[in-house]
Amino acid sequence: MNRFLVFVCALLLAGCVKPSSLKQEKWFQSDGTVKVLTTTAMIADIVAEIGGDQVDAHALIKGELDPHTYELVKGDDERFVRADLIFYNGLGLEHGLSLRESLDKHSRATAVTQKLLETKPETILIVEGQYDPHVWMDIAMWVDTIDPVVDALCAFDPEHAALYRSRGEALRIKMCEADREIYEMLQAVPPEKRYLVTSHDAFNYFTRHYLAAPGESNWQVRCKAPEGLAPEAQMSISDVIEVVSHAQNWGVEVLFPESNVSQDALKKIVDAGKKRGMTLRLSSHMLYGDAMGESESYLDMVEHNARVIAREFMAKNG
Ligand SMILES: [Zn+2]
Missing domain, CATH: 3.40.50.1980 (Nitrogenase molybdenum iron protein domain)
Known part of the structure; x- marks a missing residue:
C-alpha cells in the first residue's frame, strides 16, 4: 500500500484530518456571490434585501446574543478572513474587545451609522456621555443605513450596481411605509x-x-x-x-x-x-x-x- 495513503488513513483514524464543517457551509463556498459578514441580524437583513441573489449575508451575532459584549468565538476569525465586505452598527455598540479589534483591522468594514453621524449628527442621542447605538429602533433613521450598504456593494461589485440601487430604493419605500403605519398605531x-x-x-x-x-x-x-x-x-x-x-x-x-x-x-x-x-x-x-x-x-x-x-x-x- 502506498505509504502516503497509509499516513493519511492513520491521521484520519487519529482524528487529525477532519473536514472543517465550517468551511463546508455554503457561506464559505466560492459560488460567485459577494460574501458579506455583519455583526447584528438587523444589518444582515438590510444587506440581504439589497443584495438579493448576488449577495450571501451572514450575521455573526445571532439569536439572543448580546451585541454590546459579543466576543469572537471559534470560527469567527475565519469569517473575517473570508468576508468580501463587513458591515457593523458602530456608535460603540460592538465593544467586545476581540470583535472591536477585528472590525478596526479589516480594510473593508463599514459602520452603517457613520454617514448618519457625519450628515445628521443632531439626530444621534448621547446618554451619559456616550452615543446611544440603538438607531435601528427608529425605522426613519435606519433608512439611512441603506445608502452606505448600497455604496459599498456597488464599489465592490460594479457589475450589479443598478440592481443594488433599485433594491435599495424599493427597501427605502417599504421601510418608510412601515414607519408611517407604526407611527400612526402608537400615536393613536x-x-x-x-x-x-x-x-x-x-x-x-x-x-x-x-x-x-x-x-x-x-x-x-x-x-x-x-x-x-x-x-x-x-x-x-x-x-x-x-x-x-x-x-x-x-x-x-x-x-x-x-x-x-x-x-x-x-x-x-x-x-x-x-x-x-x-x-x-x-x-x-x-x-x-x-x-x-x-x-x-x-x-x-x-x-x-x-x-x-x-x-x-x-x-x-x-
Ligand atoms: Zn442595547
Missing part, C-alpha cells in the same frame, strides 16, 4: 399612556420618534429602564427605586421585558411597586431590543415591538 394611544419601561436603555430612539407627542421637548420622561445602554452593567437597589418612583409619577402599569435580557430587575420593580400599593405587571409578550430573536426580518421585529407596546398600553390592569 392616548399620550398619558405612552410611558415605556423596558429592561435596558434600548428604546430612546423608539420613544423619541413613535411615543413622543409631536414637537415634545421633554420626551425622555416617556422611557425608563433599570439597566443602562449596555445591559451588562450592575444594577443597584437605587436603580430599582428610581424606576418604581418613575412608574408611580407617570402612571406606568406595565413593564416590558426584553428577549435577551434577564427579567430579574423588572421583577424586583414589580415587587417594590406592590409594597407601595401600585398595580404593576410584566407584559405577557417580550420586546426585541438588541436581538431579532424569532423575528423573520428587521421590520417584523420593530412591528412586533410596536404591536405589543400598543396593546399593553391600551389594556387595563386588574
